[in-house]
Amino acid sequence: MVEGVKILTLILALPFLLALAAAAHALIDRAVKAVLWASSPLATGEPEAFTYERRVYHTADAQMTQIVAIAFGAGALFWLGLATGWAWLYGAGVLALAAAVALDLLRWERVAASANHLWFQRGFGSTVHQILIENIRDVAVQEIEVRGFTLRHGTHNRLARLQVRMADKRVVALPKTDAYSGLDDVEGVANHLRLRLQHLADRQALQRSESEASAAAQAVASDPAKTDAELRRELRRLRKNALAPDVPPAVKSR
Numbered sequence: 001m002v003e004g005v006k007i008l009t010l011i012l013a014l015p016f017l018l019a020l021a022a023a024a025h026a027l028i029d030r031a032v033k034a035v036l037w038a039s040s041p042l043a044t045g046e047p048e049a050f051t052y053e054r055r056v057y058h059t060a061d062a063q064m065t066q067i068v069a070i071a072f073g074a075g076a077l078f079w080l081g082l083a084t085g086w087a088w089l090y091g092a093g094v095l096a097l098a099a100a101v102a103l104d105l106l107r108w109e110r111v112a113a114s115a116n117h118l119w120f121q122r123g124f125g126s127t128v129h130q131i132l133i134e135n136i137r138d139v140a141v142q143e144i145e146v147r148g149f150t151l152r153h154g155t156h157n158r159l160a161r162l163q164v165r166m167a168d169k170r171v172v173a174l175p176k177t178d179a180y181s182g183l184d185d186v187e188g189v190a191n192h193l194r195l196r197l198q199h200l201a202d203r204q205a206l207q208r209s210e211s212e213a214s215a216a217a218q219a220v221a222s223d224p225a226k227t228d229a230e231l232r233r234e235l236r237r238l239r240k241n242a243l244a245p246d247v248p249p250a251v252k253s254r
Contacts, residue, residue, distance in 0.1 A: 014079050021075030021093070022068070025100050026057060032101065033108065042112040042119035042128055050192045052162075052185035053110040058178035060148025060157035063107050068151070070100040109175035111162060113189045115196070118164065120174050131172065134200060137165045139193045141186055143179050153180065160186045164193070 033053070041048055056064050074096035081089030111120045118131040144159045160179035164172045177186065 010079070010083050013082055014076075017079045017082070018072050018075035021078060021097060022057075022071045025067075025071040025074070025097055025104075028097075028101055029056065029104050032105065036105075036124060037110075040124075042110065042121055043114040043117065046114040046116065048112040048114055048119075050185070050188040051110065051112045052177055052182055052189055053108065054175050054177045055182060056104055058150060058152055058181045059176065060146045060150050060153070060159065060178070061176065062148070065149065067100055067104050067107070070096055070103065074100065109177075111174050111189060113192045118189075118193060122175065131164065131166075133193060133196050135167050136193065136197060137167050137169070139164050139190050139197070141183075141190050142173075143183070144176070150178075162186055162190055 037051075042051075054061070054064070056067055074093045077089050077093035077096055081087065081093065105124045108124045109120070109122050111118070113119070116133055118133060118136070119128055121128045140163045142161050142163050144161075146157050146159055147155055148157055149155055150157055158179035159176045160183045161176040162174040164174070166172065
């Protein structure tokens with residue numbers, strides 16, 4: 001009877017310890033990344049306006065699945081320690097949990113947008129890539145259906161990522177994340193970039209209009225054949241263009 005109770009206890013303990021290890025990894029991971037975001041932001045010299053990152057338990061990606069498997073492996077080691085009474089298995093479980101967090105950080109992909117730049121990094125401690133927003137031609141949010149497996153969505157998963165086309169027509173594909181939970185963050189970065197591009201286009205159009213108005217005013221002033229009425233009409237037209245220049249059409253948002 002006692003043996004039966006022990007076996008039943010071990011059977012019930014297995015899913016509990018697996019879930020506990022995964023939850024511990026998720027909590028530690030979130031806390032460590034929050035500290036790293038605060039202490040080592042991607043943007044330098046200006047604050048980050050919008051960000052997104054690849055999520056471990058949500059994203060159907062082979063690299064993320066491996067991290068989840070290690071976290072569950074830590075739970076399995078805790079269960080074996082409980083089943084056998086071997087204390088060293090508990091230590092091995094803690095090391096496996098630490099390995100899951102370390103591997104997670106090595107594969108951590110994140111994106112940030114500031115006032116003048118777009119930043120991204122593939123793996124904490126690796127190179128931070130910086131793109132000047134003025135060099136971006138347009139922005140798109142790409143959504144992809146994938147067959148990978150996640151605990152939340154099974155085999156029905158979708159990924160999202162930001163794609164930017166540069167002025168030289170190069171396309172830069174930024175890190176992917178789960179579309180169900182991270183699409184709003186990706187859209188936030190995309191809309192920020194679109195707004196900045198629109199502001200740059202408006203400013204350039206205003207500068208062109210002012211330059212044209214100045215050149216036209218000089219031409220009018222240097223032409224003595226112009227009558228006073230013609231001069232007044234020309235100056236009114238120039239003043240109107242300077243106050244409300246023709247600007248290019250707005251950058252389309254999704």
